[in-house]
Amino acid sequence: MDPILKVQNVSKRFGGVEALKDVSLEVKRGSVTGLIGPNGSGKSTLFNVITGFYKPDFGSVYFDGKRIDGLNPDEVYNMGIARTFQTPRLFGPLTTLENMMLSPKGQRGESLLRAPLRKTWLNEEMQIANEVKSLLKGFDMDGLYKMLASDLSGGHVKMVETSKGILGRAKLILLDEPTAGVHYAVGKNLFEYINYLRKTYNLTFFIIEHRIDLLFDYVDYVYVLHMGRLLSEGTPEEVASDPKVIEAYIGGA
Amino acid sequence: MFDISSFLISWFPLFGIYAVLSLCLNLEVGYAGMANFGLVAFYGIGAFVAGYTSITIFLTFYGYNYPIYSPEAIIAMGRVAGKTPWLNISVFILSLILAFLIAGLAGYLVSYPTLRVGPAFLGITILSFGEMLRVFMKHFAPTGGAYGMLGIPHPFAWIPDPAIKNTSFLILTLAILIGVLIYFELLVNSPYGRVLKSIREDETASLCIGKPVPQIKARLLFVASGISGVAGALYAFYLGAITPDMFITAVTFEVWSMVILGGRGNNFGALLGASVFSLLNRATSILNFLFSDLPIDPNYFRWMITGALIVIILMYKPKGIIAEKPIKTEAWKIFGAYGETKKKLIDSILRIIDYLKSAIYWLIGRETGYGPDIKGSKRE
Ligand SMILES: Nc1ncnc2c1ncn2[C@@H]1O[C@H](COP(=O)(O)OP(=O)(O)OP(=O)(O)O)[C@@H](O)[C@H]1O
Ligand SMILES: [Mg+2]
Numbered sequence: 001m002d003p004i005l006k007v008q009n010v011s012k013r014f015g016g017v018e019a020l021k022d023v024s025l026e027v028k029r030g031s032v033t034g035l036i037g038p039n040g041s042g043k044s045t046l047f048n049v050i051t052g053f054y055k056p057d058f059g060s061v062y063f064d065g066k067r068i069d070g071l072n073p074d075e076v077y078n079m080g081i082a083r084t085f086q087t088p089r090l091f092g093p094l095t096t097l098e099n100m101m102l103s104p105k106g107q108r109g110e111s112l113l114r115a116p117l118r119k120t121w122l123n124e125e126m127q128i129a130n131e132v133k134s135l136l137k138g139f140d141m142d143g144l145y146k147m148l149a150s151d152l153s154g155g156h157v158k159m160v161e162t163s164k165g166i167l168g169r170a171k172l173i174l175l176d177e178p179t180a181g182v183h184y185a186v187g188k189n190l191f192e193y194i195n196y197l198r199k200t201y202n203l204t205f206f207i208i209e210h211r212i213d214l215l216f217d218y219v220d221y222v223y224v225l226h227m228g229r230l231l232s233e234g235t236p237e238e239v240a241s242d243p244k245v246i247e248a249y250i251g252g253a
Numbered sequence: 254m255f256d257i258s259s260f261l262i263s264w265f266p267l268f269g270i271y272a273v274l275s276l277c278l279n280l281e282v283g284y285a286g287m288a289n290f291g292l293v294a295f296y297g298i299g300a301f302v303a304g305y306t307s308i309t310i311f312l313t314f315y316g317y318n319y320p321i322y323s324p325e326a327i328i329a330m331g332r333v334a335g336k337t338p339w340l341n342i343s344v345f346i347l348s349l350i351l352a353f354l355i356a357g358l359a360g361y362l363v364s365y366p367t368l369r370v371g372p373a374f375l376g377i378t379i380l381s382f383g384e385m386l387r388v389f390m391k392h393f394a395p396t397g398g399a400y401g402m403l404g405i406p407h408p409f410a411w412i413p414d415p416a417i418k419n420t421s422f423l424i425l426t427l428a429i430l431i432g433v434l435i436y437f438e439l440l441v442n443s444p445y446g447r448v449l450k451s452i453r454e455d456e457t458a459s460l461c462i463g464k465p466v467p468q469i470k471a472r473l474l475f476v477a478s479g480i481s482g483v484a485g486a487l488y489a490f491y492l493g494a495i496t497p498d499m500f501i502t503a504v505t506f507e508v509w510s511m512v513i514l515g516g517r518g519n520n521f522g523a524l525l526g527a528s529v530f531s532l533l534n535r536a537t538s539i540l541n542f543l544f545s546d547l548p549i550d551p552n553y554f555r556w557m558i559t560g561a562l563i564v565i566i567l568m569y570k571p572k573g574i575i576a577e578k579p580i581k582t583e584a585w586k587i588f589g590a591y592g593e594t595k596k597k598l599i600d601s602i603l604r605i606i607d608y609l610k611s612a613i614y615w616l617i618g619r620e621t622g623y624g625p626d627i628k629g630s631k632r633e
Contacts, residue, residue: 051461077463089461091454094447095579097588101444102451105463109444109582112472116439122583125444129584145588146579168462 002065004029004172004204005050005081010059010069012045019045021228022059027172032198032205034215034236037225038248043208044086046225047174051083052076063172078105082165083174086208088157092150096141096160099149100132101125103167128167135163139193155186162194166201175207179214187211191218216240224248262419264535266491269426272527273433273484275511276520277477282509283517283577284441285473286453291379292508294386295360295478297500299352299485301390304402304495306348311406314340322397330404338411345408349486356482360474368467383502390497401496405489426487433480437520442581449473450518450580510559514566516573525574533558 003026012020019042027033035043048054050061052073061069068076082103090099107128108114109121136142139159144152152160158178165173178194179187195218197203209215216222216236224232224239226248232239239245274296281287308321308330315333319326334341363382367374391399408425412418440446451459452466460466489495511530516522533555540551566574579585 072465073457073460074463074465077461083461085458085461089455089458091451091458093454093577094450097584098447098450098579101582101584102447102459102464103462107444110448110464112440112445112469112476115443115445116436118439118443121444125582125584126587129587132584133587142588146585164462 002029003027004064005206006062007046007050008060008062010046010049010056010061012042012049012054012056018228020049020056023225023228023230024059025223025230025233027204027206028221029204030198030202031220032194032207032218034219034222035206035208035225036210036212036215036222036239037231040227041225042228043225044176045228047083047176047208050076050174051081077168077170080169080171081174082168082170082172084161084176084178086176086180088154088161090149090152090157090160092148094149095146096136096149096152096156097129097132097145099160100135100164100167101128103164104128105168131167135166139163154182155189158182158186158190159193162190163197165203166197170203172204172206175205175209177208177210179209179211184211184214187214191215194218258416260535260539262416262423264531265423266426266487267534268528268531269423269430270484270488270491271508271511271531272430272524273487274481274508275515275523275527276433276437277481277484278508279512279515279517279520279523280437280441280449281473281477283512283519283523284446284449284453285470286456287470287474288373288376289379289474289477290376290502290505291363291381291383292481293500293502293504294363294379294383295356295481296485296488296504297383297386297390297497298356298359299482300489300495300500301396301402301485302352302355302482303348303486303489304405305396306351307344307406307490308402308404310344310347311340320395322394322400322402327404330406334404334406334410335413336411341406341408341410344406345490348490349483352482352486353479356485357475357479360478360481361471364474365471368470380502380505383500383505387497387500397496399497401494401499402489403494405493405495407493408490422491426491429483429487434520434524441520444582446580447582453518507559510563512573513563514573516575516577518577519573519575522573522575522577529562530559 005027007023007025010020010023011018023042023046035046037043045054049056049069052068052071052075056069059069060067063076063079063081066079068079071079091102107121108124114120133142133145136145141156141159144156149157149160162173162175162178175194178190182190191214194205194207198205207215207219219236222234222236222239223230224245231248232242232245234242274292278289278292281289305321308326311330311333312319312321312326315329317326317329319329363379364375367378390396396402407418407422409418409421412421441449448459448464448469451462451464452469456466507530511526512523513526514529515524515526537551537555540547570576
């Protein structure tokens with residue numbers, strides 16, 4: 001099958017730092033693909049290039065066969081790529097419910113002209129709320145719907161962030177270190193949930209993770225970045241036994 | 254002699270105008286997090302558009318050929334302003350529409366280049382735009398330069414009894430204020446309001462869930478600046494005379510104080526802030542009038558009290574007197590808790606009635622001991 005995401009010869013430089021050097025990779029449709037590498041190796045930068053935050057200096061990005069590297073982040077999202085950030089970015093003073101309700105794209109009630117006309121969007125709003133409820137129920141959080149996002153525990157924040165993409169009808173979800181800052185067991189739970197979402201909703205995940213032990217139990221394929229270059233790729237077993245990878249990690253960045 | 258009805262007539266239109274302004278600023282700052290430091294520019298544009306349009310139309314209609322700022326024109330306006338009620342009303346309505354469109358367009362254009370960069374750029378750009386515009390207007394002969402315009406035809410100039418005339422204007426202002434309030438309440442208690450708040454909290458994250466942030470901001474500025482322009486037009490008709498120096502940057506910060514004091518992200522907070530400050534405003538001018546030989550001009554006190562109030566409120570209620578609430582779209586109903594909120598609604602209505610009663614008793618000075626114990630009646 002054709003890959004859902006294709007990154008071709010992408011380079012990105014910040015002043016003197018070459019954050020990405022001629023990186024090419026593919027993410028298979030329906031897979032859970034991992035992206036690892038030491039600190040500062042360019043993983044987050046790659047996500048930022050894919051989601052339209054940075055324009056690559058060179059190279060191109062294709063999603064579902066369409067070129068997306070000139071688009072703005074909102075346009076990329078509307079094409080079907082959702083992402084999370086390395087540090088959680090929920091809207092703190094908004095409730096869990098409000099945070100989730102923001103995800104669906106193209107809501108009628110979000111237009112300046114229709115907003116005051118309740119009738120035009122109330123039905124859609126209730127449908128979305130229903131969907132949010134069943135998602136929240138899926139991880140026992142429906143009781144927390146009116147809690148402010150800033151008051152949620154770390155684990156809950158991760159669940160909300162990960163599942164938000166479903167509401168946006170994303171086909172590909174990019175997660176930047178989803179288990180950072182949570183307990184191992186919570187992280188395992190999260191990966192179980194990711195696996196469940198992938199199967200239920202036919203999703204593709206592309207995941208940056210430093211907890212390699214955890215990641216390798218759940219991914220189909222792994223890419224390794226080192227100092228902005230693609231160092232290695234393959235199944236978890238292949239990558240784990242690649243001497244170059246071992247050296248990069250032990251030798252430090 | 255202190256006369257309550259003349260006090261109301263002199264206070265209320267100003268309150269209404271300031272309340273509209275603070276509702277607009279609250280929409281921009283309180284909801285969308287856009288630091289508009291140049292609100293006064295759009296307010297001024299509205300006032301000048303209204304003044305210019307109305308005087309020009311009147312002079313043309315009556316076949317006068319004077320420049321609108323000339324003494325002859327002012328005298329002519331005095332003669333004809335009350336002759337044709339339908340002209341007054343239609344000129345008034347037309348001026349309001351033009352003020353909305355031109356001020357709105359100015360807001361859209363001025364802000365557009367700055368929307369993709371940080372919020373500080375927007376604030377500073379609009380701030381300097383307002384100052385430049387004021388200085389420009391002082392030297393712009395067609396609208397009277399530094400002297401501005403006189404003889405702006407009051408929409409009710411044809412009513413001979415000044416009390417009825419002023420009351421009519423008061424009711425009109427009130428109607429516009431209520432209209433704006435209802436419109437804004439509907440606007441923000443919707444998915445749109447939710448998007449505005451997300452932009453305020455984290456523009457980048459909002460962009461990342463597909464919200465076209467620069468476009469949303471530019472359109473919001475169009476609407477809010479346009480309505481600020483309507484407030485300016487009302488002001489011009491209320492005073493009948495305007496000069497560029499009425500629209501100094503301090504006006505912007507006065508409105509900011511109202512929003513900060515009343516509560517950001519809450520329309521009723523903005524309304525409360527506007528009433529507190531416009532009352533303070535009136536109170537100091539009445540003091541000035543009653544005691545003509547005070548050692549300090551009470552108008553200076555006003556700014557001190559403003560500052561003190563803001564410090565005190567921010568210390569004890571950092572979110573303002575009326576704090577922000579989650580938007581009301583009924584989505585929560587899906588999660589149950591139907592009856593609970595209905596009861597809450599009745600409770601809060603009863604509480605408001607209590608407050609009103611005690612306020613009235615306090616005003617007429619009756620010692621009844623009646624009225625809510627403020628601390629005791631605070632619920633949850
Ligand atoms: N906006 C930026 N401006 C300047 N330099 C940047 C910028 N973003 C990233 N960099 C640099 O690019 C390099 C790669 O950074 P990146 O954040 O992609 O690493 P990473 O692999 O995600 O690291 P970590 O595992 O610590 O998150 C680093 O040297 C970083 O300092
Ligand atoms: Mg990173």
